[in-house]
Amino acid sequence: xxxxxxxxxxxxxxxxxxxxxxxxxxxxxxxxxxxxxxxxxxxxxxxxxxxxxxxxxxxxxxxxxxxxxxxxxxxxxxxxxxxxxxxxxxxxxxxxxxxxxxxxxxxxxxxxxxxxxxxxxxxxxxxxxxxxxxxxxxxxxxxxxxxxxxxxxxxxxxxxxxxxxxxxxxxxxxxxxxxxxxxxxxxxxxxxxxxxxxxxxxxxxxxxxxxxxxxxxxxxxxxxxxxxxxxxxxxxxxxxxxxxxxxxxxxxxxxxxxxxxxxxxxxxxxxxxxxxxxxxxxxxxxxxxxxxxxxxxxxxxxxxxxxxxxxxxxxxxxxxxxxxxxxxxxxxxxxxxxxxxxxxxxxxxxxxxxxxxxxxxxxxxxxxxxxxxxxxxxxxxxxxxxxxxxxxxxxxxxxxxxxxxxxxxxxxxxxxxxxxxxxxxxxxxxxxxxxxxxxxxxxxxxxxxxxxxxxxxxxxxxxxxxxxxxxxxxxxxxxxxxxxxxxxxxxxxxxxxxxxxxxxxxxxxxxxxxxxxxxxxxxxxxxxxxxxxxxxxxxxxxxxxxxxxxxxxxxxxxxxxxxxxxxxxxxxxxxxxxxxxxxxxxxxxxxxxxxxxxxxxxxxxxxxxxxxxxxxxxxxxxxxxxxxxxxxxxxxxxxx
Amino acid sequence: xxxxxxxxxxxxxxxxxxxxxxxxxxxxxxxxxxxxxxxxxxxxxxxxxxxxxxxxxxxxxxxxxxxxxxxxxxxxxxxxxxxxxxxxxxx
Numbered sequence: 001x002x003x004x005x006x007x008x009x010x011x012x013x014x015x016x017x018x019x020x021x022x023x024x025x026x027x028x029x030x031x032x033x034x035x036x037x038x039x040x041x042x043x044x045x046x047x048x049x050x051x052x053x054x055x056x057x058x059x060x061x062x063x064x065x066x067x068x069x070x071x072x073x074x075x076x077x078x079x080x081x082x083x084x085x086x087x088x089x090x091x092x093x094x095x096x097x098x099x100x101x102x103x104x105x106x107x108x109x110x111x112x113x114x115x116x117x118x119x120x121x122x123x124x125x126x127x128x129x130x131x132x133x134x135x136x137x138x139x140x141x142x143x144x145x146x147x148x149x150x151x152x153x154x155x156x157x158x159x160x161x162x163x164x165x166x167x168x169x170x171x172x173x174x175x176x177x178x179x180x181x182x183x184x185x186x187x188x189x190x191x192x193x194x195x196x197x198x199x200x201x202x203x204x205x206x207x208x209x210x211x212x213x214x215x216x217x218x219x220x221x222x223x224x225x226x227x228x229x230x231x232x233x234x235x236x237x238x239x240x241x242x243x244x245x246x247x248x249x250x251x252x253x254x255x256x257x258x259x260x261x262x263x264x265x266x267x268x269x270x271x272x273x274x275x276x277x278x279x280x281x282x283x284x285x286x287x288x289x290x291x292x293x294x295x296x297x298x299x300x301x302x303x304x305x306x307x308x309x310x311x312x313x314x315x316x317x318x319x320x321x322x323x324x325x326x327x328x329x330x331x332x333x334x335x336x337x338x339x340x341x342x343x344x345x346x347x348x349x350x351x352x353x354x355x356x357x358x359x360x361x362x363x364x365x366x367x368x369x370x371x372x373x374x375x376x377x378x379x380x381x382x383x384x385x386x387x388x389x390x391x392x393x394x395x396x397x398x399x400x401x402x403x404x405x406x407x408x409x410x411x412x413x414x415x416x417x418x419x420x421x422x423x424x425x426x427x428x429x430x431x432x433x434x435x436x437x438x439x440x441x442x443x444x445x446x447x448x449x450x451x452x453x454x455x456x457x458x459x460x461x462x463x464x465x466x467x468x469x470x471x472x473x474x475x476x477x478x479x480x481x482x483x484x485x486x487x488x489x490x491x492x493x494x495x496x497x498x499x500x501x502x503x504x505x506x507x508x509x510x511x512x513x514x515x516x517x518x519x520x521x522x523x524x525x526x527x528x529x530x531x532x533x534x535x536x537x538x539x540x541x542x543x544x545x546x547x548x549x550x551x552x553x554x555x556x557x558x559x560x561x562x563x564x565x566x567x568x569x570x571x572x573x574x575x576x577x578x579x580x581x582x583x584x585x586x587x588x589x590x591x592x593x594x595x596x597x598x599x600x601x602x603x604x605x606x607x608x609x610x611x612x613x614x615x616x617x618x619x620x621x622x623x624x625x626x627x628x629x630x631x632x633x634x635x636x637x638x639x640x
Numbered sequence: 641x642x643x644x645x646x647x648x649x650x651x652x653x654x655x656x657x658x659x660x661x662x663x664x665x666x667x668x669x670x671x672x673x674x675x676x677x678x679x680x681x682x683x684x685x686x687x688x689x690x691x692x693x694x695x696x697x698x699x700x701x702x703x704x705x706x707x708x709x710x711x712x713x714x715x716x717x718x719x720x721x722x723x724x725x726x727x728x729x730x731x
Contacts, residue, residue: 068665069655069712096651103667146678155675156667179678205694207658207666217659228715236716282681284716286650293648293714297681309681 002211003064003531004032005102009128011121013195014054014113018128023107028534029622032107033063034090035503035548037079040110041088042551042626047558051083051187052169052194054114060160060200061108063505066098067208067288069220070527071227071519072510074098074287076160077502078183080191083171084349084404085425085448087560088552089191091183092452092502093160093175094295097202099288100158104204111195120161120199122152125206133198137167140342141176148201161199162189163344165392169193170402172349172391172427176341178287180295180311184346185426185450187404211533219526226517227291227510231462235294235509236284238273240315243461247315251460251481252434252583253323256362256378257355258421258572261434262581263323271322271330280334285311292509303331310338316429320351324429325358326378339385343392349404352427354387356405357397359419366412372396423449424556424566432569434583435460437478437487440596441494444567446552453502454495457513459487464516472516482583484592488600496545500524503548547621549604550613554626557612557635564611567597607637641675642728646720647683649676653721656712660704661696671698672709685721687728700729 004027007020023032030036037059049055058080065073076098082089101109105126118133136144141163148159158178165173166189173189174182183189192198210216234242247253248268252261263271280300286293296312317337321327327336340347354376360366361376368375372390374383374397390398400408405427409420421428426448432439441455451457456473458464459481469478473493475486494513497520501508504524512520519527521538529536556562569588577587601608605617614637618627630636657670667673673686673695688695701707713721 067655069652069659074650099655099665099667205666205668207662207664207669209664213659213663224712233715283645284648285681286648286714288650289652289655289712290648290650291652291714293650293716299681309679311681 002209002533003068005062005105005107005206005208007106008108008110009106009123010110011128011130012113013111013115013119013130013197016130018130020106027064029544029547031063031500031503031544033061033075033503033505034077034079034092035499035544036108037061037077038088038090038548038551038555041079041081042555044112045081049081051081051086051089051191054195055112056081056191058111058188058191058195058197059108060101062098062102063503064531065527066505067102068210068531069217069289070506070531071220071223071289071291072507073289073505075502075505075507076101076177078175078188080186080188081559082426082447083187083190084406085560087424087448087556087562088446089186089188090447090453090502091174091186091188093177093181093183094287094507095158095177095181096287097158097160097177098505100202100204102204102208103206104202105206109200111197114194115196118196118198120148120197120201122201124203136198138164140164141344142179142342144199145179148199152201152203154203157201157203159199159201161344162192163342163392165344166190166193167198168392168394168402170345170391170394171404171407172346172353172402173344174346176344178311180341182341182346185348186447187346187349189344210531212530216527216530219523219530223519223523224291229517231517232292232515235292235514238277239294239296239312241273241313241318243315244271244273244318246461249582251438252431252578252581253319254431255323256326257324257359257419258428258431259359260580261431261578261583267322267326267328270328271318276330280331281312282309290507294509298334300331300334305331305335308335308338310334310341313337317347320347320429321384324351324355325384327381327384328379329381332381336384336388339388343388345388345392348429349427350388350391352405352421352429353391353401353403353408354384356409356416356420357387357401360412360416363419365414365416370397418572421570423570424560424562426450428570430455433573433578433586433588435481436484436596437490438481439569440487440600441491443569444491444600446549446556452508453498454491456490456494458515459490468516472512472520482586484596488596488603491600492603495549496542497521499545499548500541503544504528543621546604547623550618550621550623551626553606553613554630557630558633563635564597564609567611568593610635610637612637642685642687642724644683644685644717644720644724646717647674647685648714648717649674649683650714652712652714653709656708660701660708668694669696671696685724687725689728698728700725
């Protein structure tokens with residue numbers, strides 16, 4: 001089969017049964033990656049199944065461009081019911097796993113059931129074995145990666161695995177691949193742990209072919225030239241952290257659990273991204289088919305964390321630890337990021353829960369009697385490291401924080417809920433108040449926050465040529481983060497682009513998400529057409545993405561009872577004016593957000609009152625069964 | 641095997657190479673292979689002077705303006721790879 005490996009692997013961990021089915025059952029409608037996985041989830045996981053139940057599925061998915069020279073085709077998705085929100089769980093990681101899995105003969109792996117004891121899955125050239133993992137239980141992700149490669153005797157084996165956090169079903173546990181890449185959001189490490197599945201190892205000596213090699217390579221060559229543009233080189237030098245200055249001035253950075261949306265000058269001066277590169281960077285690192293090597297290996301050869309060697313931090317880690325938790329030492333960001341990776345914890349979840357706890361401590365809602373004697377002072381690095389460890393092992397106060405801030409606040413009570421910054425139950429990383437498109441994309445995201453399923457990063461990271469932006473994105477307000485106008489349309493665009501990227505296996509950073517000169521729908525459609533031999537237009541891709549979005553939306557409605565009420569920012573965003581910095585005094589107006597949601601629902605053909613899709617919208621996308629399901633549940637769009 | 645300070649480990653050269661030889665994408669038939677050394681965070685480049693274990697002999701992409709491994713290498717690593725390939729072809 002062109003572009004696809006051709007088979008979907010099914011593993012029932014309860015019975016040990018291994019089977020496979022043809023990818024053709026799904027790929028014309030659902031393309032691959034997360035799109036295909038979400039369709040399987042919708043059909044096979046019932047609304048009353050909990051995320052940690054053996055009946056839940058965990059699906060690892062590649063796309064048709066993985067394994068080829070298509071720029072940035074190194075992404076792999078993991079999808080499951082989300083233990084933080086009870087709705088859609090979808091996460092995406094870089095690394096070498098996607099191409100290796102396809103070379104081994106499979107596009108997707110669907111896990112169900114629960115193994116009686118810890119196991120890992122070994123896939124090699126079409127052969128599949130469930131292997132004992134008792135000796136790996138308790139090991140960090142780095143140790144697990146090393147031991148598995150050693151025992152399988154092949155360094156080219158690619159491993160994705162969980163650490164102690166996933167084993168202990170810490171709600172914010174993630175899955176790690178290539179030691180430093182994470183399926184970070186949505187707590188999928190805990191789902192893996194609940195199945196007693198420690199790791200998946202893949203090694204393949206097969207190949208991927210495309211339908212029209214000369215057409216495909218012509219497009220690849222043309223696209224790769226675009227990456228020489230001067231405006232794209234900063235990312236290579238500094239990674240995403242290089243936009244910290246723009247964020248500070250133009251969109252805001254959460255500080256002390258979002259109490260402020262700007263870093264204090266004194267703290268901001270301590271962050272010299274270029275100096276950090278000179279001091280700690282060992283080399284840049286990237287993954288299959290990447291023309292834009294933006295990650296880095298760091299070697300700490302001095303200071304309190306000397307001798308740490310790790311794949312490095314991106315902007316998110318900087319904001320989580322220096323922003324949300326007010327740490328003053330930039331080198332701690334590298335340490336904390338690595339420590340979370342080793343234990344298998346999502347940094348956003350960790351910083352969300354600890355940030356909430358520190359604000360509660362600041363306000364006297366909790367004290368040392370609640371925290372195992374720890375003084376939760378802002379920026380205390382040894383306390384933060386100890387809390388990270390406790391969260392991973394669900395030890396003492398860490399057992400509460402392991403629930404994530406939303407669940408933890410409910411359990412604690414004491415009016416701590418208003419300091420739990422989350423969307424749909426998942427800890428928040430993004431600022432909402434000072435970047436409206438970014439905020440909207442985050443709030444309506446089906447997976448519960450996050451900025452990679454609809455939020456326009458370009459609004460918050462750089463100024464772009466307005467004419468070009470208008471042509472590509474169809475809006476004229478992209479350089480004005482505080483404008484409401486055009487932002488619903490912008491989110492509409494990126495919700496579709498992100499779904500196509502996640503379905504085909506390409507990185508957002510090679511697309512118009514990052515720059516209007518990079519790959520948009522027309523270029524991606526050409527790559528997909530040449531690769532598969534199925535002529536596909538820009539409009540076809542947008543329709544496929546809408547189909548995926550509506551499946552996710554229906555999953556959220558049926559499983560988590562989400563609707564319009566869940567697409568709002570945390571209440572304090574409407575109640576507290578921004579206290580300091582360039583946006584001081586600005587407060588989000590409820591009425592304006594209402595209008596923004598109306599416009600966004602209208603663009604999607606969803607009911608403005610409830611946020612539910614209309615039957616007509618679903619039927620036009622070929623989703624009649626979903627319309628029937630929603631109607632039976634009494635949750636289908638009514639007006640219109 | 642060549643040590644290099646520039647390689648970013650993306651292994652795009654491997655599938656560029658297989659595409660040159662056979663018109664398909666595969667890491668296991670390529671004449672070039674990137675080895676990751678996770679402990680010291682380095683990469684080594686293996687060039688196959690003769691076919692071995694499925695890997696095809698490197699022909700230096702003779703006749704082509706630019707060898708495929710270099711063509712699909714990234715901006716940081718390209719010069720280093722070019723030097724290694726030149727040295728290899730000379731030998």
